[in-house]
Amino acid sequence: MSSVGLSSEVLKGIDEFVEKLEGHYSKESIQQIKKAYTFSKKAHEGQIRRSGEPYISHPLGVAGILAELQLDSASIITGLLHDTVEDTTVTLEDVESEFGEVVSHLVDGVTKISQIKYRHSHEKQGENIRKMIVAMGKDVRVVLVKLADRLHNMRTLKHMPFEKQARIADETLAIYAPLASRLGISSLKVELEDLSFRYSQPESYYELAQKVSKKRKDREKYIEEVKTVLSDEIGARSNIEFEVSGRSKHLYSIYRKMKSRSVDYDQVYDILAFRICVNSLQECYEALGIVHSKFKPIPGRFKDFIAMAKTNNYQSLHTTVIGPGAERIEIQIRTFEMHDIAEWGIAAHWKYKQESRGDGQVDKTGVEKFNWLRELVSLHQQTRDADEFLENVKTDLMESEIYVFTPKGDVKEFPEGATPIDFAYSIHTDIGSRVVAARVNGKMVSLKYQMKNGDNIDVITSKNQTPSKDWLKFCVTSKAKSKIRTFVKTEQRDKAYNLGVELLEKSLRKEGFSVNRVTSMPEFELFLKDQGCNSIDDFYIRIGYGKITPLHLLKAIMPQEVQTEEEQDQGFIQKALKKVVSKKKSSSPILVDGVSDMLVRFGKCCTPIPGDPIIGFITRGRGITVHRADCERAFEMDQDRQLDVGWSREEVAHGGHVRLRVISHDTPGLLRFVSETFSSLGVNILNAEIKTTRDKKAICHFDIEVRNTSHLLQTTQALARIKGIIGVERVSGS
Ligand code: MN
Secondary structure, eight states, rough: OOOOOOOOOOOOSHHHHHHHHHBBBOHHHHHHHHHHHHHHHHTTTOOOTTTSBBHHHHHHHHHHHHHHHOOOHHHHHHHHHHHHHHSSSHHHHHHHHHHHHHHHHHHHHHHHHOOOOOOSSHHHHHHHHHHHHHHHHHHHHHHHHHHHHHHHHHGGGGSOOHHHHHHHHIIIIIHHHHHHHTTOHHHHHHHHHHHHHHHSHHHHHHHHHHHHHTTHHHHHHHHHHHHHHHHHOOOOOOOOOEEEEEHHHHHHHHHHHOOOOHHOOGEEEEEEEEEEEEEHHHHHHHHHHHHHSSEEEETOOEEEETTTTOOOOOOEEEEEOOOGGEEEEEEEEEEHHHHHHHHHHHHHHHHHHHHHOSSSSOOOHHHHHHHHHHHHHHHHOOOOHHHHHHHHHHHSSSSSEEEOOOTTTTEEOOTOOHHHHHHHHHHHHHHHHHEEEEETTTEEOOOOOOOTTTEEEEEEEOOTTOGGGGGGOOSHHHHHHHHHHHHHHHHHHHHHHHHHHHHHHHHHHEEEEEEEHHSSSHHHHHHHHHHHHHHHHHHHHHHHHSOOOOOHHHHHHHHGSSOOOOHHHHTTHHHHHHHHHHHHHOOOOOOEEOOOOEEEEEETOOOTTTTSSSEEEEEEEEEEEEETOOHHHHHHSSSSGGEEESSSSSSSSSEEEEEEEEEEEOOHHHHHHHHHHHHTTTEEEEEEEEETTTTTTHHHEEEEEEEEEEHHHHHHHHHHHHHTEEEEESSSOO
């Protein structure tokens, strides 16, 4: 049996194409395909490809690839029409009235993927793959057509300008080939990879291609020899019906091996792969036994992808053995059915369904076997940022490497570097967001632990736990990342919203307006539109983030009643005085709720603690920064952004950082008294520095944590009472 692959011969025209379709497709289908060809040819009339050929050669080529994948007639028709709506005067309505709803939906899907234009190619890449995955959720045929489109463009890439070739090839390698791999269509993947390799790294490609072809004769002879040995052996020792094939691995996979092992071509040993196909699962293991008794297996290289199928549904036994002449060879053993899935992936599932139904309707049963796909589609609904999405998806597109066990003994597959967080999210979002630690093979580990093959993982959750932004640093799956991001964003937005509501109310009142009055003005509606706010909630959130200031709003909607910036500058001194007065009268301070609050931060220069007089400043995009009222930095801040703040709590459990300078006589045992004093008052010492001077004095700096100013006062007074201490003072900075 020869290896299945896509033929890359060029179709001369519709007659040749129809000839290939006959026997595989119904008369009516072929009639429709012919009609689509004529329709597309007419629409693209006069358009020429870079190769100099009429444009129709491209859609025809795409349709040819789809026919080889044995997709249904609707896919083939879509292949023929895929560029008409985007590049010609044909509309989607025209397509629908001529070819029906199914085809028009498919064409629409393909058009949408290619239509989005972005300024940065990186952004476009992210957006494209996102659109593709959404489209996949609706109908996977859209993506199969897009993959065929890309393959045909890669086959004709030599006509593209040189500088574009590498970029397109890189994109194919990053997105399309992994996508084909994830959909399990290895024939597509292999060709996309080798074509991309050729254009993205031409020197390495041609050098390797030459080396490989030099040894072709020897290799072919060797392949025949091994095939004969394997056939004889299995034939002599069993009644199994089987087929053996052998081939050299494709160039890009050899190149990848060379790279990852940093070796030259001559040192890459397992470039030959043999395949034994049998009828049943039991026979797979029987054949494996025969192979291992004939050739010595290399320890650690046996993989059972039958018991543990890959996410893309690939199933096979893999083993590497020492073959004739002490060469290492890889042998894959699988059933014929598994082989079909291995070569055609999702297309094979799809094909079976379509044949049994024959109505051209989408049947998702095959698609649903691809859990990965389903997860990705549902994730899309939460991720709006294209870059973020791409980053998430790229890891998922990588081949998974690690297999671990759940407490129930189920197997789960993860990319390398995955941690218990990824594991927990893969079970359920609620488990993911509550995970605090994990037990690996019975031993406690932290959330940063990188799981290893064969680990037994059991996660420990707590209902008080919530996801944190830090987790993003040590999880790799898109599910975990996207769920964590969603949580963090929602939490932050809620905080920004509440802050915005308070800020606006307070600032308007200070200027003598009420929120109701301002928001009911017709100018307010205009202001919202102008700022691109989708809703009033959105407006408050932006105020909370400092992206819109209340003054900005007032200036925009009632310029005559608010001072211009010039007037404000002139009246600076009066204004500063007014602020001092209004501060005293302030009855509803902004609540400051502890350091953990993301939108309220404390100035590092003065580290206020509860009880200190404080002032706040709106920082663009970062919420509010709070300083001690007497902090030097606070005087340098833009007074327009100043606002009154106060403490909502009288004490904090952690984070009330203070630096103390203690000057004392250098007497032995003093330090012990000091630390006893701290601990008796429940003060945490974070850091201590001690210097002695020539006149026998000691200058100590202590960084401590206190609950509030009265706790601090209590502490300094207790220290001052210690015999030998000359002075205690709080100093700025930490
Ligand atoms: Mn195209």
